Amino acid sequence: MSKLSQVFKALKSKKIVMDNVSDDDNMPLNKEIKKNISEVSKVLGNSFDIVIREFKIGKNPIEACLFYTDGLIDKDLVHNYVLENLMIDGRKAESDEKISSNQDMYNFIKNSSLTSVELTEIDTFQALYQHLLSGDTIVLLNGVSKGFAVGSRGWEDRGVQEPSSQQVVRGPKDAFSETLRTNTALIRRRIKDQNLWIETQKIGKKSKTDVAIAYINGVVNEDIVLEIKERLKKIEIDAILDSGYIEELIQDEIYTPFPTIFNTERPDAVSAGILEGRVAIIVDGSPFVLLAPALFIDFFQSSEDYYQRSDIGSLLRILRFFCFFLALLTPSAFIALTTFHQEMIPTTLLTSLAAQREGVPFPAFIEALIMEITFEILREAGIRLPRAVGSAISIVGALVLGQAAVEAGIVSATMVIVVSLTAISSFVSPTYNMAISVRILRFGFMILAATFGLVGIILGLIIMGLHLSSLRSFGIPYLSPMAPFIPSDQDDALIRLPVWIKENRPRLISQIDVKREATEQPKPPPK
C-alpha cells in the first residue's frame, strides 16, 4: 500500500513541474501596436479562429486594432457597439473635444465612446489572452500600453432544455445547460434573495474554467464554505472539463464506492439544497451542478417527493430504499439460498427451482455472474449505441440472451427473473451515481454469498454499515440523520412529512437561521 502511494506522489509532483513550464507570459503590453499584434499572433500560433482587425480612428488617424475569437462573440454587439462607435465617434470626437494625444483618445473611448456594459482595462498579455479566449473583444490603441476588453461573449448554446437524467412527472421541467451564466441565472430566478452569493474563480492551468460557488449567506455553515474554497484553491490541474473533475478532486473519502458529493442537473434541486444551507458548485461547461455536503439519504430523494402529496412522496421514498437493498442483495441472496440454505426454501419452490436447474451446466454463482455481466454489457452498449440501432439491443437483450439462454439450458429461468428484478430495481434510484455504487457492491456480495452463504452476506452488510458510518461529507456524518440519530430531522429523511410540519432546516448542515417556515397546519373552514 505504502509503495503505491509513493508512486502516486511521484506522479503528482511530476505533473506540477510540467504545468509550471508554460506559465511565463505575465508581461506588460507594448506601446507600439505592431509589436503587440505580432506578439499575439505569434503566441496564439496564428490560430485561424482568432480574428485581428486593424483600423484607424479619427481624422489624424490613430492606429487601432481589435481582436476577438470567432465563434465566442456576439458579432452584432461588436459591430454595433464597438466598431461602429469607435470609427464614427472617433471622427466626431476630434472636432468636439480636445484630443491631442493617443492617451486622450484612449480616455475618450473609455469614457464616452464604447457603449458596452462590460468594459475591463487590461495591461498585460496574460489578461489579454484570458479575455480574448473567453469571448471578449480586445481593443488596442497605438501608443498606449493598455487596452480594453469589451464583454461580448455570445456563443451557440443548447439553451434550457428538459433534464435528461432526472425527470419528474410533476415539477419544473428546466435543466442546467453548459453555460455558467445561464445556470446561475436559473438559480437566481428561483431565489431572489440578496444573500444568495455567487463567487467565481478560474480553475485549470490550461482550460481556465470558471467555477462558481453559490450559497445563501447567513444560512450556510461558513466553515463549510471556507473548507470548499480551501479545497478548490488546492486544485492544480491543466483542465476542468466537467464537474466530475471537481467532485473527484475535493471529495472527503477517496476509497469508497459511495458518492459524498451530490450532483444534479435540476435547478430546483440545487435551489432546494442551497436553501437547506448547502453550497452549490457550478462549473462552466457542465450541466451537472455539485451540492455539498451530501448525505446518504440525499441520494434517495427526488425533487418530486416535495411536489406530490407527502403520503405518496413518503411511500416512494421507502420504495427506493427497499429497491436499494433489492438491487444490492437479490442475486447474492438467491445464490446463498440455493447453494447453502436449501432448507430455508419452501418445498414446492425448491422443487420448481431444482427442476429448472436440472441440466444447467454451471453452479448458481457462475450462472448469476454470467447473467449479471451480460446485463452490464447490455446496459453499457445501450448507452453508447447510436440511437438508430437502439431497438436492436432490446431485441438482442430480451430475446437472444434472455429467452434463448433459458431455452438452451445455459441459465435457469429464475436466474433471468432475479437479474431482471435487480436491474429494474437499480434504475429506481433517482441519482445515477448511487446506482453505480450498488452495481459495484453487488458483485462483492455475490462473491461473499458464493463462498460463505448468508453468513457472508451479513458480514458484507456489517462491513458496509461500518464503512458508511465512517464516511464524512465536508465534516457532516454521511449517515446522518440516522447515525447520529437526529429526531428533529426525521421529518424529511426516510419519509417526507407535510411541509407545514417541516419547520427547520437540517440540523447538521445549517445551524444558523434554522427556522424555515411557520405556516400553521391548514384547517378546513367550519362547516
Added chain:
Amino acid sequence: MKKNGSKALLLFMTIFLLTGCWSSRELSDLAVVTALGIDKHEDGYKLTVQVMDPGEIAGKDLTTRTSVTTYSMTGKTVFEALRRLTVTTPRKLYLSHLRIILLGQEFSEGGISQSLDFISRDHEMRLEFSLMITKNMEAEKALKILTPIEKIPANKIYSSLQTAQDNWAPAKIVELDELVSSLTVPGKEAVLTGLSAVGSPEVGAQIENVEVVDSHTIVNIDEIGVFKDDKLVGWFNENESKGFNYITDNVRNTIGWVECGKEEEGTISVEVTKNETKLKGSIDSNLPKITIETTIEANIADVECAIDVYDQSKIKEIEGKLKKKIEEIIKESIGKAKELNSDVFGFGQVLSRQEPKQWKQLKDNWDKEFADLDIEVKVKFNIRGTGTITETLLGNMK
C-alpha cells in the same frame, strides 16, 4: 493504512470462527428426500427413502417416468443404512425437506425409541415432518404407492393428514418433538396416526396407478395408534380417535350427528366450529381425579328430518343429545386407553403440574393408578347458527 488493513484482515478472519452451514451444494447435486420409512429387518433396520425427481414434477417436458423414486437399504443402525444408501442413490440424500417419516407396524410393535436418536440428533432435518405408522404393512411398501393429483406421495400423505386433522378430527399430526417428549416425560404416552393402503401395494407402485380415474391402490389416513412406552400396543377406532382429540383439545373442526327425535324420523348433523378442553387434576387422600371440561360450539349443517330449527326447545333437545354423544365418545376413548393401560391423554402430566408433591408418590405406580383413575366428563354444547336456510326442505315438501 497498513494498520487498518491488518485490522480488517483480522476482522475478516473471525468469520471462520462463526458456525453456520459451510458446505455449498448446488441444487442439481441434491437428492431431495420427501419421506423416510423405517422397518424391522434381521440385520437391524431397513431404511427406505422416497426421493423426488424435480424434473418430473415441475419440469417443462414431462416424460412418463415416475415423479418419485424409492431406495431401500439395510443396516445395523439407521445412520449406517442411510449412508450405505449412497451406493444406490445418484446424489447425496438431502433430508431438510422431509415431510413424513413412516414407521412400519411390526417395527413399531418392537419399540421405536432407538431409531429416533439419529432423527433428532441430525442437524439437517427441519422439524416440520410428521411421524406415522403404516398399519398392517411395511413402511417400504407404503412409500412406493403412487398418488394421483399430488405428484409427491409424501406430500399427499402429509396434506391428507393435515386436512383430516383439521376438518374431520380422528387424526393427529405428531411431530418429532412431541413424540420425543411423550416418550420421555412421565405421565404421558405416545400416539401416532396410522396409514393404511386400500388395494395391493404392488399394483400401487406401478405408473398405471395414476393413469386411471379410479386408482387401483390408494393410501388412507387411518385411526390413531396407541403406544405403551415406545411400543405400539393397539389402535383406537374412529370414535375413540375423535374422543382422544376432544380430550387433548386437538379438534379444530369436525361434524357430529344425532337422531332428530321421537316424532321426527331422520338425523341432524352439526359442524363443530370451536372446541376448548380443559383438564383439571386433583388428588384427594391419594385418590387422583381428572375432570375433563369441554366446551363445544357448532352450527347446524344438515337437517334430514322435519324439525323446526326455530324452536328453541328443540334446539335445546338436540344440544342435550349431542352433549350426551360427545360424552360417550370421550368415555369410549378413555375406556380403550385404560384397556391398553396407556395414558395417552397425558393425565399424569396434568396431575404433575397441578399437584406436583403428591404426584411424586403416584409417579412410580402410575400404570396401576391410571387403570382405576376417576374421570369426570363435563361437556357443554352450544348450537350457534343454523346455516343459510331456516326451515328444512323436508317440512315444505308437496
